[in-house]
Amino acid sequence: MRTALASLCLxxxxxxxxxxLGQTGAMNEATRILEKAQAAVLGETAAYTLRMxxxxxxxxxxxxxxxxxxxxxxxxxxxxxxxxxxxGTVYLRRDDNTYIYLPAxxxxxxxxxxxxxxxxxxxxxDIFRLSLTRDYDATLAGEEKxxxxxxxxxxxxxxxxxxxxxxxxxxxxxxxxxFPCIAEYFxxxxxxxxxxxxxxxxxxxxxxxxxxxxxxxxxxxxxxTELKFLKIDDHPKLDERMFSPASLERER
Amino acid sequence: xxxxxxxxxxxxSGEVLRVCxxxxxxxxxxxxxxxxxxxxxxxxxxxxxxRSTSTLLNRDNVFGLAPTENLFRLTGSLTKxxxxxxxxxxxxxxxxxGKTDEVRLTFRQAFVEYKTDDGFLLRVGKQKTAWGSGFVWxxxxxxxxxxSPANPGTEQPGIDAVRLDISPSGWASITMIAGxxxxxxxxxxxxxxRESDPEWTGALRARLLVRDTxxxxxxxxxxxxxxxxxxxxxxxxxxxxxxxxxxxYEGSEIDQAAPDDQFLRVAAGAxxxxxxxTISVEYFFNGEGMNGAQFRDYTMRLDRNLTAAxxxxxxxxxxxxxxxxxSLDAAIPFSSNLGLRxxxxxxxxxxxxxxxxxxxxxxxxxxxxxxxxxxxxxxxYAPTGHVQMNLDIVLLxxxxxxxxxxxxxxxxxxxxxxxxx
Numbered sequence: 229m230r231t232a233l234a235s236l237c238l239x240x241x242x243x244x245x246x247x248x249l250g251q252t253g254a255m256n257e258a259t260r261i262l263e264k265a266q267a268a269v270l271g272e273t274a275a276y277t278l279r280m281x282x283x284x285x286x287x288x289x290x291x292x293x294x295x296x297x298x299x300x301x302x303x304x305x306x307x308x309x310x311x312x313x314x315x316g317t318v319y320l321r322r323d324d325n326t327y328i329y330l331p332a333x334x335x336x337x338x339x340x341x342x343x344x345x346x347x348x349x350x351x352x353x354d355i356f357r358l359s360l361t362r363d364y365d366a367t368l369a370g371e372e373k374x375x376x377x378x379x380x381x382x383x384x385x386x387x388x389x390x391x392x393x394x395x396x397x398x399x400x401x402x403x404x405x406x407f408p409c410i411a412e413y414f415x416x417x418x419x420x421x422x423x424x425x426x427x428x429x430x431x432x433x434x435x436x437x438x439x440x441x442x443x444x445x446x447x448x449x450x451x452x453t454e455l456k457f458l459k460i461d462d463h464p465k466l467d468e469r470m471f472s473p474a475s476l477e478r479e480r
Numbered sequence: 481x482x483x484x485x486x487x488x489x490x491x492x493s494g495e496v497l498r499v500c501x502x503x504x505x506x507x508x509x510x511x512x513x514x515x516x517x518x519x520x521x522x523x524x525x526x527x528x529x530x531r532s533t534s535t536l537l538n539r540d541n542v543f544g545l546a547p548t549e550n551l552f553r554l555t556g557s558l559t560k561x562x563x564x565x566x567x568x569x570x571x572x573x574x575x576x577x578g579k580t581d582e583v584r585l586t587f588r589q590a591f592v593e594y595k596t597d598d599g600f601l602l603r604v605g606k607q608k609t610a611w612g613s614g615f616v617w618x619x620x621x622x623x624x625x626x627x628s629p630a631n632p633g634t635e636q637p638g639i640d641a642v643r644l645d646i647s648p649s650g651w652a653s654i655t656m657i658a659g660x661x662x663x664x665x666x667x668x669x670x671x672x673x674r675e676s677d678p679e680w681t682g683a684l685r686a687r688l689l690v691r692d693t694x695x696x697x698x699x700x701x702x703x704x705x706x707x708x709x710x711x712x713x714x715x716x717x718x719x720x721x722x723x724x725x726x727x728x729y730e731g732s733e734i735d736q737a738a739p740d741d742q743f744l745r746v747a748a749g750a751x752x753x754x755x756x757x758t759i760s761v762e763y764f765f766n767g768e769g770m771n772g773a774q775f776r777d778y779t780m781r782l783d784r785n786l787t788a789a790x791x792x793x794x795x796x797x798x799x800x801x802x803x804x805x806x807s808l809d810a811a812i813p814f815s816s817n818l819g820l821r822x823x824x825x826x827x828x829x830x831x832x833x834x835x836x837x838x839x840x841x842x843x844x845x846x847x848x849x850x851x852x853x854x855x856x857x858x859x860x861y862a863p864t865g866h867v868q869m870n871l872d873i874v875l876l877x878x879x880x881x882x883x884x885x886x887x888x889x890x891x892x893x894x895x896x897x898x899x900x901x
Binding site: 284286287288310311312313314315322323324326332337338339340341342347466467468469470471473474475478480 | 608610611613655692694836
């Protein structure tokens with residue numbers, strides 16, 4: 229009897245352990261895919277030129293061109309270069325802090341991570357929080373075909389409520405490129421907020437990558453924002469001090 | 481009372497040149513020509529229209545204001561960058577139409593700089609510091625004219641200064657400024673416009689980012705300012721961006737006869753930006769502000785001295801002394817202070833894309849000590865990527881004895897248009 233009980237305990241322990249290991253394995257695999265998917269668009273550091281087009285039904289599209297800089301997962305700076313009336317507007321992300329410099333007001337102001345970026349459908353977190361692996365727990369949740377291409381489906385759950393979205397369904401191409409295809413963003417109650425599509429794969433900055441991100445607002449018909457990379461340099465020399473709020477106070 | 485006895489300083493500041501009317505087209509031509517060589521350039525017009533009225537301060541229109549005072553400006557700015565070197569010139573030619581043909585040329589900024597990505601900056605010339613996290617009130621920034629509380633969007637001039645910035649790291653930065661501080665209010669019509677002597681002032685500011693909190697420590701002192709020690713804090717809490725800016729002052733800004741007074745000013749507020757809407761709120765405590773009894777004494781003193789100054793039965797020396805006293809008191813609201821009372825609040829709502837390229841905003845400023853209110857509804861329209869137009873209306877409400885109703889202005893319309901090349 230004692231031997232039987234010991235065997236049962238061992239069986240339960242081994243099964244639970246194997247199950248946990250399996251889950252961890254799936255999670256590790258999901259995290260690995262997510263890391264590769266993130267690096268597929270922009271590397272660890274980058275200097276880029278971006279064109280943002282904000283579409284609203286019944287209104288003419290608003291087009292803004294900007295130069296951006298990225299250093300690691302928590303340093304980002306974007307400076308508007310066109311249209312002339314908005315030129316000089318700067319967004320800065322440093323760790324969990326986001327700032328905006330408004331040249332018309334000659335003012336540096338803090339803004340929240342969930343606030344919209346440049347009046348479009350991306351929020352500050354989408355633009356600057358480039359490390360999904362740090363903010364979300366990822367698990368593999370199957371496979372789907374998008375435009376005939378097989379994709380891994382990743383379920384991302386927010387680690388804390390400070391991040392932009394509570395849950396993200398993230399699809400990554402399985403063809404070895406790890407290009408992200410679609411990301412669907414949800415509230416904690418499961419309501420779909422936005423859908424982001426990554427496409428227009430082109431050679432830019434010396435390698436192939438998706439060059440267009442299209443964010444569609446699920447709550448507002450006809451509302452979408454397109455980010456199109458025009459230029460990318462994956463190896464710029466960036467001084468850490470350019471990503472400081474004090475640097476915004478030196479703008480003019 | 482004639483114009484000679486208006487409460488106006490007689491000293492001319494160095495940055496304002498008096499030139500004749502035909503200089504406006506010449507200025508426009510020069511700006512136009514320079515535009516072709518600049519990296520960034522703007523040309524614009526500003527028109528501030530004031531409807532004047534008699535108030536406790538302007539009894540029987542003692543300031544001699546026309547029923548409608550108009551302030552017309554032609555503005556221009558040029559920015560040029562070559563490597564780490566840069567320069568900026570921003571100026572306007574101003575005419576108080578209907579009052580005089582004289583055009584005054586004022587430089588808002590005119591500086592050269594050397595700036596690098598590692599946080600070093602040396603800037604020499606007329607410039608703005610524009611520091612402080614407060615939206616409407618900046619108690620730590622007392623080097624240049626304060627923003628107009630009714631319309632903080634209007635541009636204020638800078639000061640002649642040398643500025644040096646050093647950043648030992650990404651989370652720490654030090655700014656040193658030595659310059660000629662000038663904090664009198666601007667954009668005032670006719671005889672209310674102030675011209676005061678600049679005061680040599682030095683400022684030191686250390687800015688730190690510690691545990692996601694912005695901390696700035698400021699010290700300002702000079703020939704006319706004994707000392708100002710300020711602390712500025714900023715932090716994000718969920719969707720809100722919070723700030724608190726406070727300073728301890730030595731020396732009254734209202735009462736020149738009280739140079740040893742020590743008082744505190746605090747501005748604290750929040751910014752929230754749900755979608756196309758931006759909401760900001762701010763509270764301001766002005767430690768040197770008058771309480772109800774002091775303010776009543778002040779307005780009664782104004783009335784008493786003006787009555788005595790214009791009483792033909794009194795001997796001339798008595799009338800002159802009364803007029804001098806009245807002039808000193810009447811100048812207080814337009815000189816270097818951030819308000820006459822103690823408690824203020826502001827709320828600003830901005831809704832972008834109300835219609836295509838149209839932004840609507842509403843600012844409300846409340847004097848909590850006397851329930852005076854200034855409402856400033858406004859529209860901003862950008863029909864193309866080069867043009868920005870702003871129209872703001874300033875409306876004053878409250879009882880006749882409220883601070884905001886002292887202003888000899890019933891309402892104002894501020895129109896601005898800017899073309900960016």
